[in-house]
Amino acid sequence: MPKPKVAFYWCASCGGCEETVVDLAEDILGVVEKVDIVLWPVAMDFKYKDVGAMADQSIFATLLNGAIRSTEQEAMAHLLRRKSRYLIAYGSCACTGGIPGLANQFPREQILKFNYEDAPSVVNEAKTRPQLVFEEDGRRPHLPELHHVVRSLDQVVAVDYYIPGCPPTPKLTLAAVAALLDGRLPPKGSVLAPDIALCEECPRRDSKPTDLSFTEFKRPHQKLLDPDQCFLTQGVVCMGPATRQGCEAQCIAGNMPCTGCFGGTDRVKDQGAKLLSSLCSNLGPKEEAGINQVLAGIPDPVGTFYRYGLARSLLRRKVDL
Amino acid sequence: MTKEWTPRIVAFFCNWCTYTAADLAGVSRMKYAANTRTIRLMCSGRVDPQFILEAFARGADGVLIGGCHPNDCHYGEGNYKMLRRFALLQRMLQDLGIGEERLRLEWISAAEGEKVKSVINDMVKKITALGPLDLPGKCADWDRELTELAPAVEPAPVESEVTHA
Numbered sequence: 001m002p003k004p005k006v007a008f009y010w011c012a013s014c015g016g017c018e019e020t021v022v023d024l025a026e027d028i029l030g031v032v033e034k035v036d037i038v039l040w041p042v043a044m045d046f047k048y049k050d051v052g053a054m055a056d057q058s059i060f061a062t063l064l065n066g067a068i069r070s071t072e073q074e075a076m077a078h079l080l081r082r083k084s085r086y087l088i089a090y091g092s093c094a095c096t097g098g099i100p101g102l103a104n105q106f107p108r109e110q111i112l113k114f115n116y117e118d119a120p121s122v123v124n125e126a127k128t129r130p131q132l133v134f135e136e137d138g139r140r141p142h143l144p145e146l147h148h149v150v151r152s153l154d155q156v157v158a159v160d161y162y163i164p165g166c167p168p169t170p171k172l173t174l175a176a177v178a179a180l181l182d183g184r185l186p187p188k189g190s191v192l193a194p195d196i197a198l199c200e201e202c203p204r205r206d207s208k209p210t211d212l213s214f215t216e217f218k219r220p221h222q223k224l225l226d227p228d229q230c231f232l233t234q235g236v237v238c239m240g241p242a243t244r245q246g247c248e249a250q251c252i253a254g255n256m257p258c259t260g261c262f263g264g265t266d267r268v269k270d271q272g273a274k275l276l277s278s279l280c281s282n283l284g285p286k287e288e289a290g291i292n293q294v295l296a297g298i299p300d301p302v303g304t305f306y307r308y309g310l311a312r313s314l315l316r317r318k319v320d321l
Numbered sequence: 322m323t324k325e326w327t328p329r330i331v332a333f334f335c336n337w338c339t340y341t342a343a344d345l346a347g348v349s350r351m352k353y354a355a356n357t358r359t360i361r362l363m364c365s366g367r368v369d370p371q372f373i374l375e376a377f378a379r380g381a382d383g384v385l386i387g388g389c390h391p392n393d394c395h396y397g398e399g400n401y402k403m404l405r406r407f408a409l410l411q412r413m414l415q416d417l418g419i420g421e422e423r424l425r426l427e428w429i430s431a432a433e434g435e436k437v438k439s440v441i442n443d444m445v446k447k448i449t450a451l452g453p454l455d456l457p458g459k460c461a462d463w464d465r466e467l468t469e470l471a472p473a474v475e476p477a478p479v480e481s482e483v484t485h486a
Contacts, residue, residue: 105416145470149463166424273370276413280405281366286391291408301413314374318402319459320418 002183004060007039007051008090009080011066011073012100012150017091018042018065020167024174031177035060039080048076051083051116059083061180063163067100067311068151072144081157086180092166092171092261094153095191097311099166101150104310104317105302108148148321152312162191165247166261166308167308172246193246195266198258204230212282217297220256231257235297237304242268242275261308270314272305328448330384331376332357332385334442335365337395337431339387345434353438354445363424364388365400370410373424377414380457383423383448385440390428400428422447423454 010018022043024031026268038059039046051059068074081087092098103111116122116129130143153159163176176192178183186192199205208230218235225231231238231252239260240252251258264271279298285291298304306313334340340361346353362368365388368445373384386407388400407426415421429436 056424072435074467074470147466147470149466268371270371270374272413273410275372276409277370277406280409281402283405286401286404288404290410291405295405295409295412298409300416301409302416305413314371315417315456316460317455317463318416318418319454 013066101311198240338389341431364399365403
């Protein structure tokens, strides 16, 4: 029997998700033994036209990481959807838009202008910008066009499963691949990580008081952090209460609060709104001036509560762009 | 749509004070703008910020929250929880382009039917001046690029690939 075909693809991402696949270390040999990798641009040389030539549904599973923000990524998402039996959104960007999703706060022109003209490290006196089509040596190369809006994978094509994380852990990845290969699959649309908040598996759980009363918020660089106390008791925003577990609290072990990369649990529609709600309810002051003074410690609520999820949040984007 | 646009406002009223006040306004036959869709909750502290965001996402032009005056909450602290969430939520919505006048919090006791009328009339007036928010329409506009930009990508001819022979 031929081995099942597997594809890895990347869209708007940093490469960290690819790193996780590499971090499988010798375990990857066990995976490679059982599958044929047919596309993996970061590590192996395949052509898109080879994928185009394959029969529809002939790839068993595609793990796609990165958000969708260009016409090429969109076209590849459609192509891989057509060719794959299972399309898996791999990592925060594919699941919920990820860090690139924060670009949904700015107009496209502002982003292009900063990156090609205004950034302090850019030298571009002619203000050259990439063109969609240009002539060179008799050839006509094409470049993809940047979308105005950053999207999660499921805002572009149907997605079968989600593996969250920035990046997902090797352990979750192996478990998901094993479940796929053995046919032990949960209902379509499931997130392949536990459906319970991070606090439950947090090593500092016992130091979280039942009654919190915030009198100030500090960002991690503004304070020496006690390595044993719950971050919330130290007045540091930790997304743990509103974030799905499965990461084994790695950031907490490194004495950094959770920033929410696993997204919310199944019952949550908007992770950011949920944490905002929980934090604010537990503020100490009861009058406006005192409340605003405490909340001044959260200067960028969008970047804090939607660090990985703005594109897939209820509002999706700054609405007046 | 031929009908002239008027604002749609979702109003979350607490059972013990503001909803009762709205009832009072009704039985007193007060007349006020018919632009609110009232949702009764047990307490303003029950207003999950998700409800507010979802109301906007589904087409509300404004969201009004009514609760008991400070110290009057039936459950003791619920209205303070709402007040604190409101402060950050309003700032965050502004960062996302939804102006502060579109989200309003008012303390209205069960005896203040008149205040229900004046607050709703005032909010309708202000939002009418702001114009529609229309998030569902905006989402549809944003997603038009998925169909409109796609044909712009011509697949490069296979032969044009660089060969390293």
